[in-house]
Amino acid sequence: MGGNHSHKPPVFDENEEVNFDHFQILRAIGKGSFGKVCIVQKRDTKKMYAMKYMNKQKCIERDEVRNVFRELQIMQGLEHPFLVNLWYSFQDEEDMFMVVDLLLGGDLRYHLQQNVHFTEGDVKLYICELALALEYLQRYHIIHRDIKPDNILLDEHAPEVFQVYVDGGPGYSYPVDWWSLGVTAYELLRGWRPYEIHSATPIDEILNMFKVERVHYSSMWCKGMVTLLKKKGRLNCDPTFELEEMILESKPLHKKKKRLAKNRSKDGSKDSCPLNGHLQQCLETVRKEFIVFNREKLRKQQGQGGQLLDMEGRAGSQAQGKLQDGCNNNILAHACSRGCSS
Missing domain, CATH: 1.10.510.10 (Transferase(Phosphotransferase) domain 1)
Incomplete structure (x- = not known):
């Protein structure tokens, strides 16, 4: 899956939101009902992460968008050495992305x-x-x-x-x-x-x-x-994921950039096939309500990289405020009809 290797690390505007282009896709390592996981490398820092990506349309069709938003919101307010921590979240026309710690020892x-x-x-x-x-x-x-x-x-x-x-x-x-x-x-x-x-x-x-x-x-x-x-008492990864992504996947991740560029050019033509009104409305709702997150930028803002995310501060109080009633499944308002997890 990896491609577009370059000897020089690209320079990104530090004010630019992290997006798909900031990562090099290395290999697929897992698959869920509507989400997949791959190993990625951030192009500027060369750090390795696991990136989970979920198709928006499938999430809408399976009534899972709300669960994705809930997971994103909660993970933003958590940071612990024995948790898989969220580093970035972003979206494009097709998918929602969560970039988290990479653990290579298997489950x-x-x-x-x-x-x-x-x-x-x-x-x-x-x-x-x-x-x-x-x-x-x-x-x-x-x-x-x-x-x-x-x-x-x-x-x-x-x-x-x-x-x-x-x-x-x-x-x-x-x-x-x-x-x-x-x-x-x-x-x-x-x-x-x-x-x-x-x-x-x-x-x-x-x-x-x-x-x-x-x-x-x-x-x-x-x-x-x-x-x-x-x-x-009372009461390392399967290689078939990589083969499937390369051979069977109709929309492989490593061809996303070309595919989206082609789709954008089609949008302005008369031959483009518009989605039905309800689905289009749901996709627009997802686009507007998706939670963008950048832990790296947050750390810099809190102390130029020297101060860890303060769980008692902004993120912590946000998570606790949303969860204090213990009803985690009621955190978010409905997006489209409901909403997505993993």
Whole structure:
């Protein structure tokens, strides 16, 4: 996917908003229902990031725009060493973009599938770091609701980073995160989960399972680890993504610049095929309400790069003000009909 290599780093106007042209696309590493993730390099600083991009029209059609806006708004107000932090957000005619920290060590699910053995010391370290991330989220009234090995990422050195996907809602409270953390720790130590539960398992069967089934703890684990788990026990990338992007994708990312230029020239011609009125109106709403963000510029404004984002300041108070009622799914007004996540 990478192209347009240049030996000289381009010079961008520091007052110019960061956009797609500021990044070199290196390779595709993931795919969701309507969003994709690729590795990118910022052309001026040469820093590497993960860039998630979501097609606007698909988000509208699937009624997911509101979720994207909510995720953007919350991530702007968060910064923590054990979270995947948002650095930039921007848009063009086709897509919405989120540029975040790049973690090259893979997720814990991948390592479990590769039969990696996690020592008790490893798991203790993971639990401590994840607990710090959870405490940080709880301080800002955020419930993660999706803690599992798939959503815990490792960097290429060692410390794992907690992938933030904040989507709280009525009926959940903070214990759900701690319970999920305990289940994750158990699975890392044993290789399987303490309960055999699937998405199709009836609720009454799950509740009965918690009442009658005993969780088995290995005699090889220390007493402290078993005690910790009992407190919570109640209740690198697939290459096919790259091939698909290159061969099967009808609108490949690396050809976006030429495609958009062609589309813009068509807009002024009589042969252009206009979108239906409702879709066009929704796309215009998304364009107007999309939240542009630049953490790099924000840091410079707060202290010429020497002062970290103050969570008690502008961004923090914004996030807390929006989340203090605990109803995370009610943060935003409806954009089009609703709105997008990952």
